[in-house]
Amino acid sequence: MKKCLIFCAFLAVACTGAKEPLYKDATADIEDRIEDLVGRMTVEEKILQLNQYTLGTNTIEQNIGELVSEVPAEIGSLIYFGDEAVVRNAMQKRAMEDSRLGIPIIFGHDVIHGYITIFPIPLAQACSWNPELTRLGCEVAAQEAYSCGIDWTFSPMVDVARDPRWGRVMEGYGEDVYTNSVFCQAAIKGYQGDDMSQENRIAACLKHFAGYAASEAGMDYVYTEVSDQTLWDTYLPPFEAGIKAGAATLMSGFHNLSATPVAANRFLITEVLKNRWGHDGYVVSDWGSIKQLINQGMVETEKEAAETAFNAGNEMDMADQVYANNLKALLDEGKISMKQIDDAVSRVLRVKFRLGLFENPYVEEKPESERYLLPHSLEIAEKAAAESMVLLKNENAVLPIEKAKTIALIGPMADDQDEHRGNWCGRGRGEDVISILQGMEKEYKGKARIVHAEGCGFEGEDRSGFAEAVRVARSADVVVACLGHEAGWSGENHSRSTLEIPQIQEDLLAALKATGKPVVVLTASGRPLEMREVDEHADAILHIWHPGTCAGYAVAGLLSGRYNPSGKLAMTFPYTAGQIPIYYNRRPKARNEGWFQGLYEDITNDPMYPFGYGLSYSKFEYGPMTVSADKVSADGKLYAEVTVKNVSDRDGMETVHWYINDPYSKITRPVKELKFFEKKLVKAGESETFRFEIDPKRDLGFVNSKGEKYLDKGEYRIMVGDQTVSINVI
Numbered sequence: 160m161k162k163c164l165i166f167c168a169f170l171a172v173a174c175t176g177a178k179e180p181l182y183k184d185a186t187a188d189i190e191d192r193i194e195d196l197v198g199r200m201t202v203e204e205k206i207l208q209l210n211q212y213t214l215g216t217n218t219i220e221q222n223i224g225e226l227v228s229e230v231p232a233e234i235g236s237l238i239y240f241g242d243e244a245v246v247r248n249a250m251q252k253r254a255m256e257d258s259r260l261g262i263p264i265i266f267g268h269d270v271i272h273g274y275i276t277i278f279p280i281p282l283a284q285a286c287s288w289n290p291e292l293t294r295l296g297c298e299v300a301a302q303e304a305y306s307c308g309i310d311w312t313f314s315p316m317v318d319v320a321r322d323p324r325w326g327r328v329m330e331g332y333g334e335d336v337y338t339n340s341v342f343c344q345a346a347i348k349g350y351q352g353d354d355m356s357q358e359n360r361i362a363a364c365l366k367h368f369a370g371y372a373a374s375e376a377g378m379d380y381v382y383t384e385v386s387d388q389t390l391w392d393t394y395l396p397p398f399e400a401g402i403k404a405g406a407a408t409l410m411s412g413f414h415n416l417s418a419t420p421v422a423a424n425r426f427l428i429t430e431v432l433k434n435r436w437g438h439d440g441y442v443v444s445d446w447g448s449i450k451q452l453i454n455q456g457m458v459e460t461e462k463e464a465a466e467t468a469f470n471a472g473n474e475m476d477m478a479d480q481v482y483a484n485n486l487k488a489l490l491d492e493g494k495i496s497m498k499q500i501d502d503a504v505s506r507v508l509r510v511k512f513r514l515g516l517f518e519n520p521y522v523e524e525k526p527e528s529e530r531y532l533l534p535h536s537l538e539i540a541e542k543a544a545a546e547s548m549v550l551l552k553n554e555n556a557v558l559p560i561e562k563a564k565t566i567a568l569i570g571p572m573a574d575d576q577d578e579h580r581g582n583w584c585g586r587g588r589g590e591d592v593i594s595i596l597q598g599m600e601k602e603y604k605g606k607a608r609i610v611h612a613e614g615c616g617f618e619g620e621d622r623s624g625f626a627e628a629v630r631v632a633r634s635a636d637v638v639v640a641c642l643g644h645e646a647g648w649s650g651e652n653h654s655r656s657t658l659e660i661p662q663i664q665e666d667l668l669a670a671l672k673a674t675g676k677p678v679v680v681l682t683a684s685g686r687p688l689e690m691r692e693v694d695e696h697a698d699a700i701l702h703i704w705h706p707g708t709c710a711g712y713a714v715a716g717l718l719s720g721r722y723n724p725s726g727k728l729a730m731t732f733p734y735t736a737g738q739i740p741i742y743y744n745r746r747p748k749a750r751n752e753g754w755f756q757g758l759y760e761d762i763t764n765d766p767m768y769p770f771g772y773g774l775s776y777s778k779f780e781y782g783p784m785t786v787s788a789d790k791v792s793a794d795g796k797l798y799a800e801v802t803v804k805n806v807s808d809r810d811g812m813e814t815v816h817w818y819i820n821d822p823y824s825k826i827t828r829p830v831k832e833l834k835f836f837e838k839k840l841v842k843a844g845e846s847e848t849f850r851f852e853i854d855p856k857r858d859l860g861f862v863n864s865k866g867e868k869y870l871d872k873g874e875y876r877i878m879v880g881d882q883t884v885s886i887n888v889i
């Protein structure tokens with residue numbers, strides 16, 4: 160289809176003899192096309208390319224024209240709130256035909272974990288330790304979004320997050336640097352493929368550059384205090400990985416980073432991203448972040464805000480219109496230069512050319528049945544959901560439920576569809592979601608009777624359903640309590656001071672436990688939870704996160720044993736919120752022995768469930784770790800291996816996490832750092848060997864507070880399971 164259009168354009172030129180401008184020549188080099196086009200643009204046209212407005216949701220045919228005519232035909236980008244290609248195509252037609260140069264608009268949208276087919280929230284995806292599923296899921300999301308006219312998603316979010324009170328932990332890949340980097344690269348490949356100009360591909364946007372997750376006290380939009388060392392060793396690496404994977408664009412965060420709000424942070428956006436890492440796409444500000452420089456106390460006027468943000472290196476202004484209103488005057492006053500404007504416009508155009516928008520500005524309007532919820536998409540969504548759920552407890556092998564004649568499903572999540580979508584769920588529709596009840600009825604058809612009672616709502620004081628819930632529980636052989644958080648309790652602007660499940664749900668659980676029946680608890684949430692009370696009343700706990708469209712099938716498959724749990728936590732579950740920030744790779748402390756250890760006096764110092772924790776129905780035994788050599792030069796290579804045996808009678812997938820530790824270093828390093836992971840199927844009774852290929856500079860080296868990478872000589876420790884082996888860099 161795309162090739163055909165290029166050929167037709169070629170024929171048209173050949174037949175009429177008219178000479179098309181170079182920028183319209185699809186066969187010309189992109190850099191030459193950019194230069195040609197920028198050379199033809201007026202300053203006003205250039206400035207409009209640097210703006211992003213919104214385009215509303217109106218798809219009523221007779222009103223489309225009105226909606227579209229409100230937007231200038233020369234606008235660079237729109238956040239598209241429509242759900243069909245029709246409005247978008249109408250607007251694109253206006254850009255192509257009513258503007259002097261016919262520059263296509265790039266339409267953006269938050270496609271975070273699916274568009275119509277919803278995948279588990281990103282934090283859950285990380286718990287699958289299967290980045291290939293993330294790549295496939297993002298590929299599906301791209302295909303569905305593209306079919307509605309979206310060219311660009313504001314995803315992935317790779318903010319390493321260590322404070323679960325912060326609602327946005329659901330949007331990223333957890334607390335670990337390496338995990339975020341790997342999943343970031345998978346997501347970018349999924350959205351963009353190898354060539355963004357292909358049909359069904361969209362541009363990615365790494366966000367929120369950088370350090371946003373350090374939001375003080377887990378609140379949103381507040382100050383973030385990040386040392387240079389932490390910026391370089393924790394927050395920046397996933398972004399660098401994303402740049403290496405070819406991320407087309409980035410979004411600068413709207414937080415205040417160590418006293419310089421990111422929207423104004425020239426060091427980060429220009430020095431690091433462009434000069435050091437060589438990114439040649441563009442940076443979009445976050446919604447309102449340029450104007451918010453005033454609230455943050457950096458500048459007094461919108462004009463100063465525009466000047467500061469533009470000079471920092473933000474090419475596109477999301478939703479503020481401060482660039483549209485001020486850049487011309489700033490140029491006339493010499494506060495910004497034409498060279499800067501040309502560079503910014505070139506960057507925006509580069510992404511548009513790479514997306515093939517000049518050749519293919521329109522999207523084919525296809526019926527829903529050809530683009531949404533396709534069997535292949537649902538298959539990936541179910542697999543991703545099943546692999547991301549984490550079995551936290553399974554006493555007396557209550558799970559899987561194989562012999563029960565009657566299973567009671569109780570709780571506010573049991574028959575719910577909406578909440579499984581999680582926050583930032585694109586255009587995912589509740590009615591497309593398989594509820595746990597629906598999934599269980601299908602799974603156990605002809606094998607067990609499913610009985611159901613809601614018991615209570617997600618919160619509140621109404622306990623009138625408890626008696627019925629207890630009656631239903633008593634009639635069953637096993638009780639499955641479906642509890643947790645609503646989707647809207649996490650995400651942007653959804654901070655919480657505790658991570659508990661509301662009291663009413665915990666009381667319901669206690670009442671169910673009092674029946675004496677075995678109780679399996681399913682916990683749903685967009686963040687780590689405090690599980691003390693749940694643990695007290697549960698024989699088994701499966702944390703299901705917000706699993707997306709195929710929630711019910713994935714849950715039922717895990718409960719029945721059709722799937723074997725293989726998820727492991729990508730973020731620590733604290734014992735109480737008082738332990739926050741808590742994460743696995745803290746730096747070592749001064750005192751480890753005796754009474755003076757600086758421990759909490761009132762609670763345990765251990766988390767409830769640590770990073771990397773997760774059970775399986777199989778039992779795995781790790782053999783001794785071996786290393787190929789105990790000395791290596793900086794440029795040498797060595798590998799470590801471990802053989803894992805499945806000593807159970809059930810096939811299962813095991814993820815092996817490889818950590819390193821540098822015990823003595825001038826810049827002190829964390830107690831352990833994840834450097835590689837691998838997930839494999841290990842058949843019942845069989846063994847698999849896992850190998851970590853160590854590249855000393857990449858895997859043992861570190862970065863200083865200026866971002867300079869180095870590798871010290873001396874001892875390093877390689878860790879897997881509970882084993883540690885020392886090697887030396889010589």
Ligand code: NOJ
Pocket residue numbers: 269313366445446651
């Ligand atoms: C603000 C959020 O911080 C950002 O993540 C999102 O992409 C934009 N709004 C656009 O919706």
